[in-house]
Amino acid sequence: MYQSGKAHKAISKALGIQQTVIRAVIHKWRKLVKVVNLLRSGWPTKITPSAQQRLIQEVIKQPRTTSKELASLASVKGSVHDSTIRKRLGKNSIQGRVPRQKPLLTKKNTKTCLTFAKKYLDYPLDFWANILWTDATKV
Numbered sequence: 001m002y003q004s005g006k007a008h009k010a011i012s013k014a015l016g017i018q019q020t021v022i023r024a025v026i027h028k029w030r031k032l033v034k035v036v037n038l039l040r041s042g043w044p045t046k047i048t049p050s051a052q053q054r055l056i057q058e059v060i061k062q063p064r065t066t067s068k069e070l071a072s073l074a075s076v077k078g079s080v081h082d083s084t085i086r087k088r089l090g091k092n093s094i095q096g097r098v099p100r101q102k103p104l105l106t107k108k109n110t111k112t113c114l115t116f117a118k119k120y121l122d123y124p125l126d127f128w129a130n131i132l133w134t135d136a137t138k139v
Contacts, residue, residue: 002026046080047088055085059094067096 001011008026012019029035047055054073059065067082067089086096105113120127 002029046078046084052088052092055088056092056094059089 001014006014008019008022011017012022015022025035032038051073055070058070058073067085070085071080071082089096
């Protein structure tokens with residue numbers, strides 16, 4: 001249709017396709033003299049989809065597993081670098097963050113907190129609004 005002299009707008013109305021698609025196909029045809037999809041650039045991925053699913057399941061089961069430990073799971077076609085594993089997990093919205101270790105309360109701290117609370121049990125609510133209640137503070 002383009003070779004017969006029709007405009008982009010007329011072609012898009014006749015075929016029921018958007019003008020931008022028509023324009024892109026014509027541009028590709030002018031540049032490459034063919035309209036077929038070309039092969040993608042770059043190396044093919046080393047991690048197969050099944051290995052990727054195994055990685056995701058392993059990370060969900062044990063979130064603290066490192067990418068170096070996961071490399072043995074993913075190595076289907078030879079060795080896989082740990083940065084490759086991190087990229088694959090990142091594309092699946094799984095990020096490698098280690099959860100923060102919160103300080104544990106000792107028996108002494110819990111005992112002092114309990115005695116403090118019992119001591120000031122009958123105080124008004126205004127008094128309790130100004131007290132900071134966290135696990136890290138020692139009372």
